[in-house]
Amino acid sequence: MTATIIDGKAFAAQVRGQVAQHVTRLKDDHGITPGLAVVLVGADPASEVYVKSKGKMTKEVGMKSVEHRLADTTSEAELLTLIDTLNKDDTIHGILVQLPLPDHLNEDLVISAIDPAKDVDGFHISNVGLLGTGQKSMVPCTPLGCLMMLRDHHGTLSGMDAVVIGRSNIVGKPMAQLLLNDSCTVTVAHSRTKDLAAVVRRADIVIAAVGRPEMVPGDWIKPGATIIDVGINRLDAPERGEGKTRLVGDVDFDSCAKVAGAITPVPGGVGPMTIACLLANTVTACCRAHDLPEPEGLTA
């Protein structure tokens, strides 16, 4: 078998197109422009790239984009004051603090300062609780993107056996919750899971989100299974020239693609969906703030 490649880059462009249509409607029919504020503390090179990309795509879909770039010496009090100002700003519907934060800042405390209604990352404890109880919430962008790709590929996920490898608060746990809400039978595997190969082998859906390059080999995969690879690992690639690198996922793409029914590539799979879903969440937050119907197909 050779797996179908699920093209996250193309799908993300489609989602951004839908977001742009909703933005036009909000502007034309209601005089409202959705606004997203992104806060970056410090100068982590990867975060710089993601924040720049978020600003560019926010503007491309017609939304207001605000960027706050703070020095890595910024105190917790200064950051909390900025969040408070953004919480009170009616032109801002979504607030995102880029992670990771410098070590001296407490991520939990910072996230808990964001108004849950503007928490377009879905990391606030109120949103975690709402998702966990199957209620309307803001949903973390990466798992939402994975869910959209799975629904698009399969239609319904009901009754499917899903294994999520990784139990992070940002991906693994919310992903498991979303799959459960879609009536999958869900196993969350992690570093202490016994016989991980056997656990993965029974899955119709494998979500790999461990952050270990090419950890899942093809002989762990049930023939025909769908693999969503969340890993983004940068490896040295001297074969491409001095100082060159290449990106790989958490699954060994070549061996897995021979067995799976469908697979997301890295790059060009889950990554682009993360930013598309951030824009979708901002439109959703804007509609909720103004008591307007939510955009269909862009929420969980």
Ligand SMILES: Nc1nc2c(c(=O)[nH]1)N[C@@H](CN(C=O)c1ccc(C(=O)N[C@@H](CCC(=O)O)C(=O)O)cc1)CN2
């Ligand atoms: N507050 C948040 N911080 C972080 C999040 C998040 O969702 N919220 N996620 C990641 C980083 N991230 C967005 O912020 C992100 C990661 C990767 C991509 C992406 O498109 N990746 C490309 C490859 C890019 C490259 O060449 O390096 C791909 O996979 O094709 C987008 C967004 C951590 N922080």
